[in-house]
């Protein structure tokens with residue numbers, strides 16, 4: 464599926480380097496989480512291989528890659544249920560977003576401003592939703608499609624005569 468307005472552009476998934484590159488980012492990220500005093504307790508001190516695998520599938524699908532999270536891993540309702548009642552604090556959310564941005568550097572993801580703006584845009588949106596949905600008594604949307612993220616207003620530059 465091509466997102467409206469994104470015709471002729473590569474997906475963020477392909478631009479990132481596919482599942483290998485996103486997998487590197489997620490593993491580096493959770494290694495950092497396990498060593499982080501604010502985040503480690505939220506994950507019970509360790510992030511399992513299964514959790515890492517599922518989150519790699521999530522990011523791949525959001526960025527326009529294979530739809531395994533929807534097809535095999537419970538889709539959006541499963542993801543939302545995992546965040547309920549975690550009571551994520553503003554400091555934890557901010558640390559989560561900061562560590563993912565660092566992990567993108569560590570994992571050698573493309574460093575062009577356009578790709579990183581798209582990645583951080585999704586990260587900011589997703590972490591704020593996760594924090595809101597994690598509060599006790601939150602009015603959560605229980606079912607929705609897995610989101611699809613695109614380049615938005617800053618796609619890669621392609622000269623008109625090329």
Ligand code: HEM
Pocket residue numbers: 502505506513514517518521536541542545546549551555556559585586587588589590593594
């Ligand atoms: C862009 C933001 C985020 C994304 C894309 C995301 C993605 C996910 C996904 C896909 C799962 C379910 C994995 C599965 O299917 O087993 C999950 C679970 C979880 N997430 Fe997030 N998450 C985000 C933000 C956060 C934040 C900000 C925190 C806490 C600071 C957090 C903590 C957790 C925890 C503790 C679990 C459950 C682990 C378990 O018990 O299995 N997430 N997340």
